[in-house]
Amino acid sequence: MITLFDYELSSDCYQARLALAVLGLHYSRVDVEFYPGREHETEWFTELSPLQQLPVLRDEHTTLYDAQAILVYLAARHDATGTWLPRRDPVLVGEVTQWLGLSRALASSAGAARLHESLGHVTDVTAARARAHTLLRTLDEHLWFGEQEGRSWLCAADHPTIADLAVFPDVALSEEGGVSRIDYPAVRRWTDRVKRIDGFVPRSGLFPGGSAAAPWPR
Amino acid sequence: MPTPPCTDPVVLNLWHPLSAVAETAAGQDHTTTLLEEQIGYAWSPDAGARAWRTGATQHQLPTLVRYGYIWTSLGTPPKDLFSIPEYDEPDRRNMNASTIGVHVSAPRAIENFLDMAHFPFVHTDVLGSEPHTEVVEYDVDVSAERDEVLATRCRMFQPKASASSSAGAEVEYVYRVPHPYCSILYKTSGDDPGRKDVIAVFLQPVDQEHVRAHLLLSVLDDAHEDKEIRNFQQSIFxxxxxxxENQFPKRLPLDPRSETPIRADKSAVAYRRWLSGKGITYGVIPAGR
Structure with missing residues (x-):
């Protein structure tokens, strides 16, 4: 039985919920109130997650407290198709890992700007936004050239990977941190494609995709 | 003293919320922004609340502690705040669901709070669902005596009206707007259909296009933990x-010709007229400009 220690409004938690959903896994949720309860700082939670990070995933005897580690584990353990983390292809494994790194960089820039705006977290919001724009520009160029080559996803495969799930949340929520996506049309087209992945779940603040095109896979 | 950024006397003389007491570490100084000014505040169980303009600590601002929040004013406020009698009922659970910064003017946020027509589309399968999208006729009254907007007989089919609901039900709402930037709603309680849960939004105007939204819950619920009740409301919010944050213009236009209301917007129309009557200029686009 899989248990996710989860906070609805956290984008890292949302990455884990997305992965569980697209993999079609059943799990139970334990609410950990990040705000205002600061439950992630309690003794019982620190025992699970020494860095007081959300989410935490427990599966049988495994406990993991890092969003990207959770995605890697879920795909490696529970994806019979082997597509979400294509372990047999060294190039794809490298690409996936590179984009997981970008998702962390987004969390500390676009995500930090969002926490500054909504919960008043102290951060240099001008620097955080500038960094987020650098990342979005890189992402937009990569996706635009990919589209020219007939590639729809972050990695050079004809299907999405956990990289798409990891990068999506902080991109899709960036406007709440004052980071507009108006200048990144290829990014906007890609977020629409992610919303049409079979099994996609929205979260508070994000709405489901339109039915303009068939869900993926077609 | 330099001219304050906000020169609207109506707004300067209002009480404004600064923070939930439950989220204010006792005995320490805190700062926040109110009407574009840096405000310091502190609270302790013995000394109560204090507030001051940063850099003018010797000059105390008036304070109140009501409904679990610290309130202050930059002008000459009325003696007391509007009344929420239900708050003092002994079996109610009172808590701050959240204080969240939003890039919007306070009056736009009040209008969203009053609006039922968006429930099926924005709060799909929670506060509304298709095909139950009609906002049926309701009553709006502006009480001259209490100086507040009152909307009654508001009804909506809700799949999941609160943390304590197990099935869909038609829920009745009453809305009060007793303060230009504060509104209170009463909705049929899931636990006790004869009584109503109270949810209030108190908007702290940071500037004309930013607020901190303080969300008060005063609910009847014996079954759920505080965090479950808050989590439900945080998801809704x-x-x-x-x-x-995507409304444009961010300040609320008060000219009746500037936006086109439909019948479901009756309460918003009354609210805008009420604001115009007060001569309010902060956070709005006054008529005729």
Missing amino acids: GQDKPIL
Whole structure:
């Protein structure tokens, strides 16, 4: 039985919920109130997650407290198709890992700007936004050239990977941190494609995709 | 003293919320922004609340502690705040669901709070669902004596009206707007259909286009933990947030010709007229400009 220690409004938690959903896994949720309860700082939670990070995933005897580690584990353990983390292809494994790194960089820039705006977290919001724009520009160029080559996803495969799930949340929520996506049309087209992945779940603040095109896979 | 950034006397003389007492570490100084000014505040169980303009600590601002929040004013406020009698009922659970910064003017946020027509589309399968999208006729009254907007007989089919609901039900709402930037709603309680849960939004105007939204819950619920009740409301508010932040213009236009209301907007029409009558200029686009 899989248990996710989860906070609805956290984008890292949302990455884990997305992965569980697209993999079609059943799990139970334990609410950990990040705000205002600061439950992630309690003794019982620190025992699970020494860095007081959300989410935490427990599966049988495994406990993991890092969003990207959770995605890697879920795909490696529970994806019979082997597509979400294509372990047999060294190039794809490298690409996936590179984009997981970008998702962390987004969390500390676009995500930090969002926490500054909504919960008043102290951060240099001008620097955080500038960094987020650098990342979005890189992402937009990569996706635009990919589209020219007939590639729809972050990695050079004809299907999405956990990289798409990891990068999506902080991109899709960036406007709440004052980071507009108006200048990144290829990014906007890609977020629409992610919303049409079979099994996609929205979260508070994000709405489901339109039915303009068939869900993926077609 | 330099001229304050906000020169609207109506707004300067109001009480404004600064923070939930439960989220204010006792005995320490805190700062926040109110009407574009840096305000320091502190609270302790013995000394109560204090507030001051940063850099003018010797000059105390008036304070109140009501409904679990610290309130202050930058002008000459009325003696007391509007009344919420239900708050003192002994079996109610009172708590701050969240204080969240939103890039919107206070009056736009009040209008969203009053609006039922968006429930099926924004709070799908929670506060509304298709095909139950009609906002049936309701009553709006502006009480001259209490100086507040009152909307009654508001009804909506809700799949999941609160943390304590197990099935869909038609829920009746009453809305009060007793303060230009504060509103209170009463909705049929899931636990006790003869009584109503109270949810209030108190908007702290950071500037004309930013607020901190303080969300008070005063509910009848014996079954759920505080965090479950808050989580439900935080998710709802998270759905409203991008809608609020994408409204344009961000300040609320008061000219009746500037936006086109429909019948379901009756309470918003009354609210705008009420604001115009007060001569309010902060956070709005006054008529005729």
